[in-house]
Every structure is written in C-alpha cells, then in structure tokens.
Amino acid sequence: METTVLSTQDTKAVALGADLIRTGGLVAFPTETVYGLGADGLDGAAVDRIFEAKGRPNDNPLILHVAQKEDAFRLWAGEPPFARQLMDTFWPGPLTLIYYRSKIVPDEVTASLDTVAVRMPDNEAARALIAAAGAPIAAPSANLSGKPSPTTAQHVLQDMSGRIPLILDGGPCHCGVESTVLSLVGTPTILRPGAITKEMLAAVIGEVSLAHSILKPLEAGEKAASPGMKYRHYAPNAQVLVAVGEAEAAAARLSALYDEWTAQGKRVAIAATAEALPFYGDRRTALMGSRRDPATLCRRLFSLLRELDGDSDVILCEGVGTEGAGLAFMNRLLRSAGFRVEYL
Ligand code: TXA
Ligand code: MG
Numbered sequence: 001m002e003t004t005v006l007s008t009q010d011t012k013a014v015a016l017g018a019d020l021i022r023t024g025g026l027v028a029f030p031t032e033t034v035y036g037l038g039a040d041g042l043d044g045a046a047v048d049r050i051f052e053a054k055g056r057p058n059d060n061p062l063i064l065h066v067a068q069k070e071d072a073f074r075l076w077a078g079e080p081p082f083a084r085q086l087m088d089t090f091w092p093g094p095l096t097l098i099y100y101r102s103k104i105v106p107d108e109v110t111a112s113l114d115t116v117a118v119r120m121p122d123n124e125a126a127r128a129l130i131a132a133a134g135a136p137i138a139a140p141s142a143n144l145s146g147k148p149s150p151t152t153a154q155h156v157l158q159d160m161s162g163r164i165p166l167i168l169d170g171g172p173c174h175c176g177v178e179s180t181v182l183s184l185v186g187t188p189t190i191l192r193p194g195a196i197t198k199e200m201l202a203a204v205i206g207e208v209s210l211a212h213s214i215l216k217p218l219e220a221g222e223k224a225a226s227p228g229m230k231y232r233h234y235a236p237n238a239q240v241l242v243a244v245g246e247a248e249a250a251a252a253r254l255s256a257l258y259d260e261w262t263a264q265g266k267r268v269a270i271a272a273t274a275e276a277l278p279f280y281g282d283r284r285t286a287l288m289g290s291r292r293d294p295a296t297l298c299r300r301l302f303s304l305l306r307e308l309d310g311d312s313d314v315i316l317c318e319g320v321g322t323e324g325a326g327l328a329f330m331n332r333l334l335r336s337a338g339f340r341v342e343y344l
Helices: 011-022 044-054 069-074 083-090 124-133 153-160 198-205 247-263 294-309 326-336
Strands: 004-007 027-029 036-040 063-065 095-100 115-119 166-169 180-183 189-192 239-244 268-273 285-289 314-319 341-343
Touching: 004 011, 011 027, 011 036, 011 124, 011 166, 027 124, 027 153, 036 044, 036 124, 069 083, 083 095, 083 198, 153 166, 153 294, 239 247, 239 326, 247 268, 247 314, 268 294, 285 294, 294 314, 294 326, 314 326
Parallel strands: 004 166, 027 166, 063 115, 095 180, 239 314, 239 341, 268 285, 268 314
Antiparallel strands: 027 036, 095 115, 180 189
16 A cells, blocks of 8 residues: 655645545544544444554554544533533643543444543644544554654654555644543543643642553553553664653763663664753763753654664663653653663
8 A cells, every 4th residue: 555645734635534534544644742543433443444554452442533622522421520621721732531431432442441532632634634524533643553653744654654545744743742641530530641731630620640650660460540551652673761860960870871882882872851961972962852841852752762763772861850741751751661760
C-alpha cells in the first residue's frame, strides 16, 4: 500500500480522509497533542485495523474523538459527574474523560471494558475530519506500538509507511505528549498525566487522585488502572538513561556516564536542559529547553528521542521536578528509559 501525505491546508485532503474513514479505512491526522491513527469509532472491524497497523495488543483500549461536546454524551451511559464543568473549561483540549460506556460503543474500542475514553481535540483539521466522517473517530497515537508518539507527519511516515493510505500533515503538534486521561468513575483519578495538570483539574473540581503507576513500574500482580500503563512504551531503539537532580549535579553524573559509554565504543548523546548545558563541555548534547518551562520539555521530548535515536546507542537525559507539566514529562521519560533512573 502506498502512503500519501497531504497538507491539512488542502481542503480536498480532509474530505478525502473522511471518505476513507467512512469506508472503514485508516487515516493519520494531527491533534494538539500527538498525531492520531483514526478509524470509524462505531465500526468494530475498522477499529480492528488500527490494532493491526500499529502492532498494538488488543487489550489496550482506544480514545474516541468527537467534534462537538454534545457528541460525547451519546457515547457514555448517562452524564459523568463533573463532566460539564470539565468540558466547559478544557474542551476542546488535551483532556480525555473516562466513564461507563453506552451501547453504541463497540467492544473493539474499549477492549471489552465497561468504560470508554472520550476527548475533543483542539485542532481544527481534526474536528473537520471527525465532522465530515459523521462518526466519532477512534484513534491511538500514530506510532508503531512501543515507539515514541509522533509529533510530526514525518514521524508518522517513519512508522506507518506502507501500512496506511493517508497521513494528513498539520505541522508539528503543540503539546508533544498525549492528553491527560482522567477517570470519572469514583473519585476523579488521573490515569495518565498531560498538559492539563492535576493542579488545573483540582482548581475546577476539587479532589483529584493520581494512579499509582504514573512514576513507577507496576508491581508484580498489580492491576493497571489503565491498560496502556503495563506496556513498554515510548522507547527508541537506543537505551535511555535518566538522572534526576539539580542541574550541575545531573550534568556531572551524566558526563561521567557519557565518558564511560564512549570509552566502550558506544555512540552517546545527552538530552540537556538549558540550565545544565554549560556543564557538559564539548560532549554531544541536544537542548530540550528550560527546567522552568516543563511544557516545552514535553513538546520536545518525543521528537528529540526520535532525532537522537538514528545515530546513538545510548541517550542520557536529565529528569526534572514533577510539578505542573513536569509530571507528564517524567511519566513519558521514565517509560522511554524502561525506568532506568538515578535520583541524585
Ligand atoms: O492525546 C491523545 O490522547 C492521543 C491523541 C491521538 O488523541 N491519543 C492517545 O491514544 O494517546 P493512546 O491509545 O495512545 O492512549 C490511550 C490511553 C491508553 O493508555 C489506554 O490504556 C487508556 O488511554 N484508555 C483508553 N480507554 C480506557 C478505559 N476505558 N479505561 C482506562 N484506560 C483507558
Ligand atoms: Mg500511544
């Protein structure tokens, strides 16, 4: 199968994408978070094709994307607590809400769970595609299962070339990490952190819990609150190693590791924060952004891992604090590293 890339500026591109979705096909499309790999979310056979194209385990449920707030309520069994306030404050935007599913949602979307995840993306082309398709679009990130999520159309092409007919190119994604996933079953609980932070959610609805496995691997026998948490994730081919500490201390530790690996003949790169950059001397570094701006660290992370992966055996990366968007950054970074992390 030939994979075509068309700009979302091209008005015919979105119409062509909607035709593909309506006839059971797959289309990759931009959102404000990462690129999605979409299919008709009410057609179980079409949704199955997503799992095939990604090589994704089919016990990992998908998010349904809607073009209008009202469309979410058809997908849930009743109105989730706090949903109106959250949708009015954060939709369209990077917040996914989970609640009991209605009968129209196929098992293929939810991996047979009794709940479904829904979000309204803050991207005009994405919403135009959903509206023209006339159905909610089921879409995971458009990467091969296990790889870093794609934040440009070129990343999608790297992973999906020959596997899907069409990629809609809307330029680089604004957030760079996937949406915040919030369960509204029981106490509102963040299953996956994102650009909408715990602090932002708490300001609107009060108490919000965090799932246990956000910053650590599942323990033996522990059940994943979100099935996606149990898989190896976001990992480039290179080995990622993380050091968390003050800028100068982190740079000293990562420089020592750099020298050790280099002496063993490995190709090493350092993903550095602006604050630590001066401490690495002439070692090979790539700038992530400032520690004071975790949203930028999020925006750059997956893209940087893909860039460095091509010519590195080992990627050494600084960790940061988990306040605000720092939590989303650390959640993705630690998974990319398979939890190989040192706290200094
Ligand atoms: O920003 C995003 O959310 C992107 C863009 C394309 O919208 N999508 C995305 O989808 O990241 P995906 O499939 O890569 O991640 C969905 C996450 C997984 O961790 C999955 O386990 C969880 O949401 N999830 C989906 N439905 C769920 C449910 N009913 N209960 C618990 N977790 C669920
Ligand atoms: Mg994903």
